[in-house]
Amino acid sequence: MADSDRTLSGEEVDFNQLEYITEPEKGWEDTINPDESVSQVLNKNSEVDSEASTLSGSSVWLFFDKNPDSAPGYNVCKECSAKYKLSSSVTTLRKHLEKHRFKVPTKKQVVETKKKEPFKEDEQKKHDEEFINFFCPRYVIPDRHKAKDLIIESFNNQRSQIKSELHKIPGRFSLTADIWTSSVNQDVFLGLTIHYIDSNWRLCNFLLDIIPFTISHTGINISQEITRVLEEFGISNKIIALTTDNESAMLVCGREMASAFEDDFLTLTFSHYRCAAHVLNLGVKKGLKSADDSIAKARKLINTIKKSTRISNSLQTFCGLKKIKYLKLILDTEIRWNSTFYMLKRLKELEPALTLLAADNELVKSLYPSDEDWSTFKNNILLLEPLEKATVYLSASSYPTIEMATSIFEKIDEYWAIMDKYSITSAILDPRNKLSIFADELELRQHIQNIYKIYKERSSSFRPLLVSSSPASTSKNFSITESEKSELDRYLALPNEEEIEPLLWWHAHANEFPIISDMARDFLSIQATSVASEQAFSVAGNTITKTRNRLHPETARACLCVKSWITNNLAN
Known part of the structure; x- marks a missing residue:
């Protein structure tokens, strides 16, 4: 354990100076070994404190000197020097410690927390308090208001630091933006990520801001919010491009921002990009319409097999006969063309086994694709495979391809x-x-x-x-x-x-x-896709959960931004 650490506010704490952490008396090593894990410590003796068998093993001895030379025959409190006879029970000593706000649980209480049972919110809170009190009795758990204040304070401090650091970046910045609505509480956020190449020629990006968006989702409003954030960070004149999806509001936003920047010569004219992955998605979906009939047959066959355990088991058996690795069939979704690619590819891989299945089952036989359908599947797979790779490539690329x-x-x-x-x-x-x-x-x-x-x-x-x-x-x-x-x-x-x-x-x-x-x-910092902003909202979904559905949007904003900044080594 480090000799010192920092609180959220940045104040340094030297743990060696805390009075209750002192060198243990001789004999304490028989109870707790510094190399042992918490579970080993808790399980070393019996689960319940008794008056005799666990007297020397109780955690109360962190706070009492037992039979010191200055007071032979007594246990002396390290906090206030109160004396108790050596025959005093652990319960008596524990009650004394409560006067100092030291709530030392029994081993039974601690062991019970190991039970893997679901907690209700109040039970979980009590459990957490007992757990923390056992390991650090001096620590006072902040209430939700204090925790929120600390989070907001950290957010504001780190934001100022990042603002200063951005002005040291040698080149210009590109942005990605997206709108997200929480499925838990319907709060709406505008996510803005920033991308740049640093002095060591490393491509960097992080969440610049995730703004609670309570006004109408028009392109003008979105552009005004983005511009406001850029002005707050003092980087409006260093933005070279914005990449978004193809929603009409985002297209209007791009035009508005381009118009606002066009008179500034040194910005070399701002440019708005439509997400290349979204463009591919639209294009491929249009191209697949020519194969609608064949693909519809594939979906119907797959649905039938997936809904029947008996037919699925038969398919697995025929895969074994054909020495094909059995993999479950995939059903595509309308909004993602690459799911159609995966569906057809899997169907084609299992074709030999499906042929045997059709010969064995009349229902499957009636739905079995024709030779022309199989040819269509093959051609679509050949066509879609490079586009699928292109989508993956574009989503991870550092510039438009x-x-x-x-x-x-x-x-x-x-x-x-x-x-x-x-x-x-x-x-x-x-x-x-x-x-x-x-x-x-x-x-x-x-x-x-x-x-x-x-x-x-x-x-x-x-x-x-x-x-x-x-x-x-x-x-x-x-x-x-x-x-x-x-x-x-x-x-x-x-x-x-x-x-x-x-x-x-x-x-x-x-x-x-x-x-x-x-x-x-x-x-080369310009982004081909808006994937970075969409990924930020994946983290948001893990922050705004059903158990945190009353999290204030500004608190959620602070949590998400600070998390991104810490992950990218931009914050302490």
Whole structure:
């Protein structure tokens, strides 16, 4: 155990200075060994204190000196020096300790807490109090008001610290946002996560805020709340992009924020992205409509088998005959296309066993897919598998993956048609790609040069030592010096590094390409999906539970933010 620790408020406590923790008397080691676990200590003697057999083993002796030289024949209280004859019972000594707010339970009381029975709320509270009092009798459990005050105080303190730290980040920030409604108490929250690349070229993200949202969920209101949070943290002019789902309110929010930022030259224009995973979902669902009839047959067959234990057992038997590992059939859900992929893939894996089952069971035979249906399943699996991998890849990626833009579905083409300059820039700044994935290389080379000009101008204004201070480097026509051209040209001329991790590459080449590395630090932080915000709400669901359904939204906000900050080593 550490010699010191800190309270939630940050006050240091030296546990060696607490009076009741003193060096045990000789003989105490016969009762408690420092290397023993709590359960070993509790089970070492009998479960119930008796007047004789457990007198020396009771936990009251943490607070009494037994037969000291200064008072032979007595037990002396370490707190107030009160004396009790050696023949005094443990119960008598325990009652004395209660005067000092030391509530020492009997071993029977402690052992009873080990029973794995469900607790009602009041019983659970009593159980917790007894448990804490046994191990640390001096500790006074704070009431709910004090606990709430400590949580809010910690939230405010850490928030101020994070605000200060964000101003030290060298590049710009991208955001993801999502709306979530608690299924427990219907409280609504707006989650906002922040993403950036730090000075060591590590992609970082954490929950910036999760705001109780009590007003109408319009795009304008959402954009105003996000803007308010950004202004509170003082980072409005460092935001490069926002990624959200495809809900209409979020699309309006993106337009509102882009409009608010468009006049600020140094922000290089804010951009809003639609979650690429959601785009894939919409596109694939549209494409699957052509296979509706065959997929409907698959669902009906799977439903029939899953509802019958006898048929399921027969399928398992036939899997054994065909030496196929038996796995339960999967039924898809309408809202997630990848569940249809998993359903068809599992069905195809069990096809040999299903063929035997159809020959053995008339009901299954009547529902068994035709050869044409099986061909449709096979083709859809081949088509959906790379898209399923793309969804997983996009959800974990550190920047938009433009390679996925060549989708065959009309819906996806419709969305990617509005792909903006930032998406293209992110792809070019990936050392694995550069210009190789684009058909019109000449046009895009001009595009990346235009972005480069803006960064060159910003570098001239804020980091004059890194670039030429000649009139050519600062003119409003953005003319580029020969050395600066060579930096861009040298980067584009390098062979593609197909096996490299992009951020590791830029970490190694930042000094060689100072301006372009600034571009990479900004653009590669942009998120392809809004998964990060959705994950924050998974944690929220574990915080706002049925037993905590009266948790105030502001308290829930503080709990969730501080948890994210601690998890990401941003808070003490």
